[in-house]
Amino acid sequence: MLTDRFGRTVDYLRLSVTDRCDFRCVYCMAEEMTFLPRAEVLTLEELQRVAAAFVALGVRRIRLTGGEPLVRRGIEQLAAGISALPGLDELTLTTNGARLRQFARPLRDAGVRRLNISLDSLDPQRFATLTRTGQLADVIDGIQAAREAGFQRIRLNSVILRGRNDDEVPGLVDFALHNDCDIAFIEEMPLGQIAEHSRGEAFVSSAELRELIAARFELLPATDVTAGPSRYWQVAGSKRRVGFISPHSHNFCHLCNRVRVTVEGRLLLCLGNEHSVDLKPLLREFPEDDQPLREAIVAAMAIKPERHHFSHEPEEQLVRFMNMTGG
Numbered sequence: 001m002l003t004d005r006f007g008r009t010v011d012y013l014r015l016s017v018t019d020r021c022d023f024r025c026v027y028c029m030a031e032e033m034t035f036l037p038r039a040e041v042l043t044l045e046e047l048q049r050v051a052a053a054f055v056a057l058g059v060r061r062i063r064l065t066g067g068e069p070l071v072r073r074g075i076e077q078l079a080a081g082i083s084a085l086p087g088l089d090e091l092t093l094t095t096n097g098a099r100l101r102q103f104a105r106p107l108r109d110a111g112v113r114r115l116n117i118s119l120d121s122l123d124p125q126r127f128a129t130l131t132r133t134g135q136l137a138d139v140i141d142g143i144q145a146a147r148e149a150g151f152q153r154i155r156l157n158s159v160i161l162r163g164r165n166d167d168e169v170p171g172l173v174d175f176a177l178h179n180d181c182d183i184a185f186i187e188e189m190p191l192g193q194i195a196e197h198s199r200g201e202a203f204v205s206s207a208e209l210r211e212l213i214a215a216r217f218e219l220l221p222a223t224d225v226t227a228g229p230s231r232y233w234q235v236a237g238s239k240r241r242v243g244f245i246s247p248h249s250h251n252f253c254h255l256c257n258r259v260r261v262t263v264e265g266r267l268l269l270c271l272g273n274e275h276s277v278d279l280k281p282l283l284r285e286f287p288e289d290d291q292p293l294r295e296a297i298v299a300a301m302a303i304k305p306e307r308h309h310f311s312h313e314p315e316e317q318l319v320r321f322m323n324m325t326g327g
Ligand code: SAM
Pocket: 021, 027, 028, 065, 066, 067, 068, 069, 094, 095, 096, 116, 117, 118, 157, 158, 159, 186, 187, 188, 189, 190, 191, 322, 323, 326, 327
């Protein structure tokens, strides 16, 4: 088992399979991005080895993310390989949804059980502005394809920015309920330097969003409490839930059960800190032997920070973008 200095057990890995993306969401990326050279990126075989090492050490849940996981060629084969690892309880994936018409069924067949799909606006023009390159119709069709493919649960993720899409919150909840999806509202996090808007001015707290939603929908505290950072509310008269991920206004670090691996093979111990261990040299120096890899993962638990310190202050922005982090 992986346990850190603060007694937290790590049983959840978020594995980034690419830093690339077909969107350029304003809070996630700069308009002009330089992506990693191919040689820096872990191969599918290396990603599989990383997943296998974590599962051998007690990780029970893996989420594939990025960048946009569906732009990585061979994602279905990777998903099939990881979901077959003995000891893994659940493989999930986070996507912008634009390619789900093509990939939903193959991913379901490959053993992906649940999907998170990002959706910040139901207005085509606004969607195009927020994602810079995305088309709303593709994502709506992708959500439909995911429902047809029979995933156990689909959760929509919305990042709400004041003055940009905060007026859409009730509409997004309505859309989720009508499409049999849960929905989670995520506070924007200061990851990467963006010029496009002021993160401080755009910030909307989860408490404010919950009040806004409660004016339209009856929210009951959800009974099944999850270990993750989302706090859920049941919508009265529906099976669906509304969640809030509030890194600013509600610190959930004491419950943290997760680590991330970037597509360069950097093991990140905390979303909001730079503490990391480079696993790539071990993967490449010992292509036939996973023991050094496993030892490095166990040793890394000693540097998992106690908590993050997110702030709206520009000088305290972290340089690492979310697409590099593995969102
Ligand atoms: N491309 C996929 C997608 O958009 O779902 C997966 C990767 S994306 C980085 C994962 C999630 O992180 C998305 O729901 C996105 O909205 C969110 N995200 C990106 N940048 C963020 C930021 N600065 N603060 C909060 N959430 C962010």
